[in-house]
Amino acid sequence: MSKILIAYFSQTGNTKKVAEAIAAKTGGELADIAGPATPPASDLSAYDVVFVGTPNWAATFPPQVKDFLLSLNLAGKKLAVFVTHGRGGLGNIPDDLAKLLPDADKTEVYDGNLPDGLDAWLAAAGF
Ligand SMILES: Cc1cc2nc3c(=O)[nH]c(=O)nc-3n(C[C@H](O)[C@H](O)[C@H](O)COP(=O)(O)O)c2cc1C
Numbered sequence: 415m416s417k418i419l420i421a422y423f424s425q426t427g428n429t430k431k432v433a434e435a436i437a438a439k440t441g442g443e444l445a446d447i448a449g450p451a452t453p454p455a456s457d458l459s460a461y462d463v464v465f466v467g468t469p470n471w472a473a474t475f476p477p478q479v480k481d482f483l484l485s486l487n488l489a490g491k492k493l494a495v496f497v498t499h500g501r502g503g504l505g506n507i508p509d510d511l512a513k514l515l516p517d518a519d520k521t522e523v524y525d526g527n528l529p530d531g532l533d534a535w536l537a538a539a540g541f
Contacts, residue, residue, distance in 0.1 A: 416540075417460055418442030422467030423479045428498040429467040432526035436465055436496070439532070440541050447482045458487060463539075465494045467526065473505030480514065488518045494539050496524040503527075 420442040424430035430446075437444050442465065458464065464486060468479040475483070486493075495511055497504050508523045521539040525531065 416462040418463045418465065419445060419458065419461045420465040420467065421445045421447050421482065422465075423447040423469065423476055423482070424467070425469070429469050429496075429526065432496055432498060432529075432532075433465070433467045435529070435532060436467075436536070439536060440465075447478060458491070461491060463492045463494060464488065465496065467496050467498075468507070470497055470499035470502050470505045470507060473502055474507060474510050483511075483514055488515065491519070492521065492539070493518045494521040494524070496526045496535075498526040 418440050420433050420437050420440075422429050422433035422444070424433070424446070433444055436442065442463070466479065466483060468475050474480075493515065495507070497507050499505065504523055504525055511520065511523060522535070524535045
């Protein structure tokens, strides 16, 4: 069975809620990017799949999420990014992610404001 990390950045709880829903459906381990329990990037070797949850800030990632993504050694792993937002949708996040990590094995970016799509996205990602 895949070992799954669900790392999220959430100041007002929206992204955390989606992370928790993904954890409930996949059995993955939750980690707050801004909290002390985040496994260091060097410690990701145990995981096959890394979900990263982020709010849309000014149409892109918060700097904390960008730094976290850049710190990951994703060789041999799948990256699955999900986003929550106000009214701006995914903004530039899919494009910015493609530029930031062009070689990563990535799923489509998921719009966490559309909870009805979660099961289909997880199925497309192989869960
Ligand atoms: C600094 C800042 C910038 C934001 N910029 C956008 C934006 O450009 N587009 C958008 O749709 N929502 C924007 N939002 C709203 C957040 O993306 C939205 O409330 C998100 O769900 C917050 O996630 P959280 O509760 O996990 O922190 C912004 C919020 C903050 C705090």
